[in-house]
Amino acid sequence: DIQMTQSPSSLSASVGDRVTITCRASRSVSGSLNWYQHKPGKAPRLLIFSASSLQSGVPSRFSGSGSGTDFTLTISSLQPEDFATYYCQQSYSNIRTFGQGTKVEIK
Amino acid sequence: QAQLQESGPELVRPSETLSLTCTVSGGSIGSYYWTWIRQPPGQTLEWIGYIFYNGNTNYNPSLKSRVTMSVDTSKNQFSLNLSSATAVDTAVYFCARQSLLATPGAFDLWGQGTLVTVSS
Numbered sequence: 080d081i082q083m084t085q086s087p088s089s090l091s092a093s094v095g096d097r098v099t100i101t102c103r104a105s106r107s108v109s110g111s112l113n114w115y116q117h118k119p120g121k122a123p124r125l126l127i128f129s130a131s132s133l134q135s136g137v138p139s140r141f142s143g144s145g146s147g148t149d150f151t152l153t154i155s156s157l158q159p160e161d162f163a164t165y166y167c168q169q170s171y172s173n174i175r176t177f178g179q180g181t182k183v184e185i186k
Numbered sequence: 187q188a189q190l191q192e193s194g195p196e197l198v199r200p201s202e203t204l205s206l207t208c209t210v211s212g213g214s215i216g217s218y219y220w221t222w223i224r225q226p227p228g229q230t231l232e233w234i235g236y237i238f239y240n241g242n243t244n245y246n247p248s249l250k251s252r253v254t255m256s257v258d259t260s261k262n263q264f265s266l267n268l269s270s271a272t273a274v275d276t277a278v279y280f281c282a283r284q285s286l287l288a289t290p291g292a293f294d295l296w297g298q299g300t301l302v303t304v305s306s
Contacts, residue, residue, distance in 0.1 A: 111290075111291050113289075113291065113292040113293075115293075120298065121298060122190075122280070122296040122297055122298045122299070123231075123280070123282075123293070123296045124296075125289065125292050125293060125294045128289040128290070128291070128292035128294075129289075129290065129291075129292075132289075134289065134292075134294065166230065166231060168231075168292070168293075170290065170291025170292060171291075173244060174233065174246055174247065175233040175291075176233065177230050177231040177232075177233070178230065179230045180230055180231075
């Protein structure tokens with residue numbers, strides 16, 4: 080299986096901050112990398128697919144970049160509703176795998 | 187706007203079969219990969235597998251020997267059976283939709299999840 084490693088596992092930030100989360104794959108996944116936002120008790124939400132494509136309805140402050148093994152999710156200006164846990168997921172292999180998650184907390 | 191809703195027992199006895207159903211409302215069950223994903227307490231998300239609307243399946247090898255998925259297009263539902271359940275199967279179970287074309291390989295629609303506890 081392809082292992083996905085996110086960093087950091089948690090971070091504290093203030094409203095308006097620029098936040099960057101990284102995801103590293105154990106081997107190349109080309110551009111087949113997706114990002115999700117998850118709040119407790121809610122359905123996870125797709126933010127970014129194919130490494131850099133913004134899902135319909137997702138605010139433009141979210142962006143993704145990277146290819147191969149190294150990827151980044153950036154929130155350009157953190158908003159109160161963005162406090163959540165973020166997961167990366169590879170769709171290169173037939174066995175889909177997720178990162179361990181990054182919890183974004185209020186500073 | 188399509189929605190997904192999981193249903194099934196919240197408590198399963200060890201060695202019994204964990205059974206869940208996902209109902210698709212507001213949309214068609216055709217032309218998508220219908221997926222089950224779980225999250226044990228304090229752990230990350232684990233992909234269980236998917237069933238295509240025509241019945242083709244793909245399961246995670248780590249669970250393949252115990253997993254069966256089915257689809258009922260007449261009811262717009264798909265289901266998960268996980269046999270010989272043990273405590274390690276305790277998790278929040280999500281159903282999700284994987285698009286073929288629009289968002290390739292990504293899960294663009296999820297249910298809220300249902301906590302299933304395996305305990306005597």
